[in-house]
Amino acid sequence: MSALREAVVDLDAISSNVRALREHVGGRRVIGVVKADGYGHGAVAAARAAVRGGAEMLGTADVTEALELREAGITTPILSWLHDPEEDFHAALAADVRIGVSSARELARVVDAASPDRPALVHLKFDTGLSRNGVARSAWGDVVDATATAVRDGSIDLDGCFTHLSNTSDDDDRDAIRSFDEALDLVRSRGLAPRMVHAAATAASIALPESRFDTVRLGIGMYGFSPVPGIGAAELGLRPAMRLVSHVAAVKSVDPGSGVSYGYRYRTHDRSTLALVPIGYADGVPRQASSLGEVSIRGIRHRVAGRIAMDQFVVDVGESPVEVGDEVVVFGDPATGVPSASEWGAHADTIDYDIVTRIGRRVRRTYVGFE
Numbered sequence: 001m002s003a004l005r006e007a008v009v010d011l012d013a014i015s016s017n018v019r020a021l022r023e024h025v026g027g028r029r030v031i032g033v034v035k036a037d038g039y040g041h042g043a044v045a046a047a048r049a050a051v052r053g054g055a056e057m058l059g060t061a062d063v064t065e066a067l068e069l070r071e072a073g074i075t076t077p078i079l080s081w082l083h084d085p086e087e088d089f090h091a092a093l094a095a096d097v098r099i100g101v102s103s104a105r106e107l108a109r110v111v112d113a114a115s116p117d118r119p120a121l122v123h124l125k126f127d128t129g130l131s132r133n134g135v136a137r138s139a140w141g142d143v144v145d146a147t148a149t150a151v152r153d154g155s156i157d158l159d160g161c162f163t164h165l166s167n168t169s170d171d172d173d174r175d176a177i178r179s180f181d182e183a184l185d186l187v188r189s190r191g192l193a194p195r196m197v198h199a200a201a202t203a204a205s206i207a208l209p210e211s212r213f214d215t216v217r218l219g220i221g222m223y224g225f226s227p228v229p230g231i232g233a234a235e236l237g238l239r240p241a242m243r244l245v246s247h248v249a250a251v252k253s254v255d256p257g258s259g260v261s262y263g264y265r266y267r268t269h270d271r272s273t274l275a276l277v278p279i280g281y282a283d284g285v286p287r288q289a290s291s292l293g294e295v296s297i298r299g300i301r302h303r304v305a306g307r308i309a310m311d312q313f314v315v316d317v318g319e320s321p322v323e324v325g326d327e328v329v330v331f332g333d334p335a336t337g338v339p340s341a342s343e344w345g346a347h348a349d350t351i352d353y354d355i356v357t358r359i360g361r362r363v364r365r366t367y368v369g370f371e
């Protein structure tokens, strides 16, 4: 049965992207980031593929995401860094999840949940300019002192220190790294010796060698995209893991001047053939890309005609032979000539991250490659 809407995820692509980037960063340790359901690819499958590609640790935003990986039987170390203000870290520690700590409050809650026979593995996160989570510079001294105390008590084991960069410019990122170096000096001056030090996500891993420390955190690159302007994914040996496909649900011949979809934002010029594609913004095809996005049918690109609706959109295929049931590739690997998620991102005034993570629940996920 052909699926109305299907996201086909190539797990070998994920493994091979991790391998390529790991080589690019000189074999440093890789944390494979699988937050937000593995950027829409399926967290458990993406996590396993990342580990096969050489990731030594997995990263999730929150503890709930980490516990889902544990429930699926994944035993790889996991780090989670964005917490509910009332987070109860007992479950996380029982499941051997490492905790990214961004404030004195979080540190205290982790200490409460830890026990001397099972110290909590903590990665202290420093805000070095991004102004999101991470310990604020004004609190570095207090939080590092409290960490040193907890380490002496045996309730905490300082596994790592990290920060996250803004990708504003190389100079801004270098400033942040200088600031991070000061944080590391402070940590070491208190007798602490973190085993892992990490700052770079995909962009800096690719473009800013001094950001790599001993470990990098790879998200989007693992899924086959380059976030660095001017450096293409293919150049780095990356290929997109996700292909979003649908099948033509109806074909009709219409007169010149026929209005198409809500608001008649498109009208046919000649006698035309319209193909109905049964996937819409509820499935993650961005409405902002109405009249702009392109799809591939039988190897030919066709632009969306008019508005993308919740469940469907139309393409004017002109004279091209198209039949009900034909596969429609919304996006995939541009090396095969089909549109990419990055193109859809540009048409929707957003980024490929946003396109792949928004794929809706009605879209069937299918896995190819390993498994």
Ligand SMILES: *Cc1c(COP(=O)(O)O)cnc(C)c1O
Binding pocket: 033, 035, 081, 164, 200, 201, 202, 203, 217, 218, 219, 220, 221, 227
């Ligand atoms: C999401 C995230 C990453 C991964 O970023 P990419 O740009 O997708 O590589 C790394 N570190 C942190 C802290 C994140 O939140």
